[in-house]
Amino acid sequence: MKKTAAVLLAAAMILGSLAGCGGKEEKGEKSGDTKAAAAEAGGETAGSGDEGTKGAEPSGEPIKIAMVGAMTGPYSEYGTVIKTGCEVAVKQWNDKGGIHGRPIEMEVYDEKGEREEGLALAQLISGDEDVYGVIGHFMSTTVVGKLYGDARMPLICPTASAEAYSSQSDCTFRLNPTIKVETEAMLVCADAVGKKKLGVVYLNDDWGNRASATLEQILEENNPSGYEIVAKEAILGGDMDYSSVISNLKAAGAETAVMFCYYDSVVPFSIKAAQAYPELRIVCGGNCYNETFLSVGGKDVNGCLAPTAFDANAQDEATQTFVKDYLEISGGSMPSNMSAQAYDAMSVLLEAIDSTGGELDREAIIAAVRDNQHEGLIGSCKFDENRDVIFEFDAMEAKDGAWVPCE
Amino acid sequence: MFLEQIVNGIAIGMSYALVAVGYSMVFGVLRLINFSHSAVFTFGAFAVWVGVEMLHLNVFLAILAGVAITGVLGIGLNKMALEPLRKKGETGMPALITTIGMSYIIINVLTIVFGSQMRRFPALFNWGQIHIFGAAIGWQQVMIALACLVLLVTLSLIVNKTKSGLAMRAVQQQPTAAAINGINVNHVITFVFFLGAASAAIAGTLVAAYYQYVRPSFGDVIGLKAFAAAVLGGIGSLPGAVLGGLIVGVVESLAVFALGSTYIDLVAYLVMFAVLLIRPTGLLGRKGIKKV
Amino acid sequence: MLELQNVNTFYGSIHALKDESITVKEGEIVTLIGSNGAGKTTTLSSIIGTKRIKSGSIKFMGEEISGRSPHEIVKRGIALSPEGRLVFPDLSVEENLRIGAYLRKDKSEIRKSYERVYGLFPRLAERKGQPAGTLSGGEQQMLAIGRAMMNDPKLLMLDEPSLGLAPNLVIMIFELIREIRKSGVTILLIEQNANMALHIADRGYVLETGYVKLSDSAANLSKNDAVRKAYLGG
Numbered sequence: 001m002k003k004t005a006a007v008l009l010a011a012a013m014i015l016g017s018l019a020g021c022g023g024k025e026e027k028g029e030k031s032g033d034t035k036a037a038a039a040e041a042g043g044e045t046a047g048s049g050d051e052g053t054k055g056a057e058p059s060g061e062p063i064k065i066a067m068v069g070a071m072t073g074p075y076s077e078y079g080t081v082i083k084t085g086c087e088v089a090v091k092q093w094n095d096k097g098g099i100h101g102r103p104i105e106m107e108v109y110d111e112k113g114e115r116e117e118g119l120a121l122a123q124l125i126s127g128d129e130d131v132y133g134v135i136g137h138f139m140s141t142t143v144v145g146k147l148y149g150d151a152r153m154p155l156i157c158p159t160a161s162a163e164a165y166s167s168q169s170d171c172t173f174r175l176n177p178t179i180k181v182e183t184e185a186m187l188v189c190a191d192a193v194g195k196k197k198l199g200v201v202y203l204n205d206d207w208g209n210r211a212s213a214t215l216e217q218i219l220e221e222n223n224p225s226g227y228e229i230v231a232k233e234a235i236l237g238g239d240m241d242y243s244s245v246i247s248n249l250k251a252a253g254a255e256t257a258v259m260f261c262y263y264d265s266v267v268p269f270s271i272k273a274a275q276a277y278p279e280l281r282i283v284c285g286g287n288c289y290n291e292t293f294l295s296v297g298g299k300d301v302n303g304c305l306a307p308t309a310f311d312a313n314a315q316d317e318a319t320q321t322f323v324k325d326y327l328e329i330s331g332g333s334m335p336s337n338m339s340a341q342a343y344d345a346m347s348v349l350l351e352a353i354d355s356t357g358g359e360l361d362r363e364a365i366i367a368a369v370r371d372n373q374h375e376g377l378i379g380s381c382k383f384d385e386n387r388d389v390i391f392e393f394d395a396m397e398a399k400d401g402a403w404v405p406c407e
Numbered sequence: 408m409f410l411e412q413i414v415n416g417i418a419i420g421m422s423y424a425l426v427a428v429g430y431s432m433v434f435g436v437l438r439l440i441n442f443s444h445s446a447v448f449t450f451g452a453f454a455v456w457v458g459v460e461m462l463h464l465n466v467f468l469a470i471l472a473g474v475a476i477t478g479v480l481g482i483g484l485n486k487m488a489l490e491p492l493r494k495k496g497e498t499g500m501p502a503l504i505t506t507i508g509m510s511y512i513i514i515n516v517l518t519i520v521f522g523s524q525m526r527r528f529p530a531l532f533n534w535g536q537i538h539i540f541g542a543a544i545g546w547q548q549v550m551i552a553l554a555c556l557v558l559l560v561t562l563s564l565i566v567n568k569t570k571s572g573l574a575m576r577a578v579q580q581q582p583t584a585a586a587i588n589g590i591n592v593n594h595v596i597t598f599v600f601f602l603g604a605a606s607a608a609i610a611g612t613l614v615a616a617y618y619q620y621v622r623p624s625f626g627d628v629i630g631l632k633a634f635a636a637a638v639l640g641g642i643g644s645l646p647g648a649v650l651g652g653l654i655v656g657v658v659e660s661l662a663v664f665a666l667g668s669t670y671i672d673l674v675a676y677l678v679m680f681a682v683l684l685i686r687p688t689g690l691l692g693r694k695g696i697k698k699v
Numbered sequence: 700m701l702e703l704q705n706v707n708t709f710y711g712s713i714h715a716l717k718d719e720s721i722t723v724k725e726g727e728i729v730t731l732i733g734s735n736g737a738g739k740t741t742t743l744s745s746i747i748g749t750k751r752i753k754s755g756s757i758k759f760m761g762e763e764i765s766g767r768s769p770h771e772i773v774k775r776g777i778a779l780s781p782e783g784r785l786v787f788p789d790l791s792v793e794e795n796l797r798i799g800a801y802l803r804k805d806k807s808e809i810r811k812s813y814e815r816v817y818g819l820f821p822r823l824a825e826r827k828g829q830p831a832g833t834l835s836g837g838e839q840q841m842l843a844i845g846r847a848m849m850n851d852p853k854l855l856m857l858d859e860p861s862l863g864l865a866p867n868l869v870i871m872i873f874e875l876i877r878e879i880r881k882s883g884v885t886i887l888l889i890e891q892n893a894n895m896a897l898h899i900a901d902r903g904y905v906l907e908t909g910y911v912k913l914s915d916s917a918a919n920l921s922k923n924d925a926v927r928k929a930y931l932g933g
Binding site for chain 3: 570573574576577580581583584585586587588589590591
């Protein structure tokens, strides 16, 4: 089994290097300096195929990338957003000639938001010799890392909340903030409100519980603003009515609600709070930075604060192009934080593959992802020693149907 | 604070009751727990949403059209899925499982067409609010309570005072005897499904207007709570459904008040189990009902 | 009035009626006798339409009615008091009767039918508001017959009206059947008590495993040795 795999791998590499020549002239520069990087990273076959393939015609064989998301089921909106973000990156690369002349083909797999389904897909994908990298997994991030690690496929997840995710293997990367980083960023938002009494509202699941505990821990260690947690309310994801929770917050005198839950809880909460407790300010996570939050929440979400590294209104060219392409592919939906993270994840992966000079050496690709210097929509996409992206946030405030930088 | 939570609970409970009435009516006539009810509820809300937000119809016209279309959906579900089963004499478990299957189909179709995300639903009765014991009661909630009572009274009158209602009760008790006395059993059952679906659409519209959003998973939790409410009140009994809804709502609110919101569901279902242990037929349910 | 010709009815693979041909003329009392499983009740179900026939023809007042739904057949003036009475237990006596007149529209005619039924069965009038499930067996039988009468039928089919009743009640029921016939209703009667049935009937059919074994006047059948031996206790 291992032998066949090795032979196939070698064949794939030769094929890859054959194809690599096509784009060589176009991207001569790039492929030149990354070859060195690949050799440094210890790719055994990096140079070998190159000689033999000189002068060969570009084969045009596509380079396959797998994208795994919850495409159907209750989380399908997230699957769609992540897929569209990835598609924009793939389209942009293909428009400029692909990777060394080879087109990029993104294969979409539907995890259905189920752990077991995700695991089965990972088994399938990690056995596919033609796949050079994976973006995604949604509910199953913590159980698939090792499979991809063994197959030497870099997995970049734009939505992994579990702390343990990135430690599964040396090729699992996280392109979203860890709970700690995001919680700290939410505290920066709370600073902008300037009120001391916090009411914590958290989703009663793994992530919500950990986030709420993380907040307490952070405040215990360092609390320069003098915050006091006056109420802690766990909520359930499917619940719609938060009037009782709001009554509790009001009774406890909470001035700012720090919400560790998805936007689909924050919005109904805000609508209800706008009637029952309009003085309450709301700080929520980066997942609320999206269009639906604003369109469903309307004026009731005015004044909600969220940290985001991506600003769809930023005037730089990369963001503007992304927004334009995204609107086109999505049929008019504005990109969210999550779609920007997905775009950056795909961009990091494709750049890494490109940088290996078209040889498609797996180890070289992993090394290139690890050491990337990519400047993405969220800012620098550099990974720290835990393979978690280093995030820099801005505090944003919802104001009359738009997210604007917080004063 | 305590009173405020009770008022909160009554407000939530009324929306459970609104859904539970439909569950109970269908069960009362057909002795079938119609698990597609909450999916039909969501469908109804979407139907009205399409009318208001996409076709820009007049609100009341949109509600009327949405309720009618949802009623037709109820008829369609019965004709396509349940009537063939009845012809084969399968009315118990297979029919129940079929309703679960139908609910998945409806929700999945809604997800395919509209996506799983939230959509803004217009606040239909946004006429401000009344303050009772420190709790803000919006007109939306008042309308939900009113609709709940109107639905309760209307459905009770239909079932108990009209000829169609007599036929429904006859079909429920003795389908064969109903047929040999000239009652078109299929028509009666179809009518029941129409009523059930239309009431679900009314409930869906009001609840969506209250929370101001709709999405495919909208009916999941409320459907389950409403089912618990119907069972608690005595499934098959319409006043029982309303009573059950109110109890579940108030118990939940008090649980949040006294124990914290983590226990919201746990306590609601514990109360349901406790009541069923003491009164297996529910609070207002009658003995001798054949359980499906 | 009613004519069955070569009717075949199946329950799955069981051939319940085999080329059955029966005629009921206007004003007659015709009885079907036979042991359990002979096809008596199936015959009635086939006529009223709750059981579809496989082949053959059923004509009522010259019109083919096989293949029609029960409610269409009932509308044409056939009523059935079913085996086991099948009253609606949670409905009141009056509601049970109301359902008997379900397809009739004329309020005053319906009023008359109530009076007629309450005249035949004063016991039912006394218990108007009571749920049918609380009635005694005999009263339920009266209610089942009364309910069928509410359709103002031209043809009344009675399936085992005396089953499980005390002897004095049986006699009363048979008296009533005679009275009903006198009022111009044609009757098709299934009765286990073949003695009584042949006593009040004009003609009879003997069914055996789905076949019509014999048909003759009631008087002749009562004298027939085979019939006496099999159904009349010697």
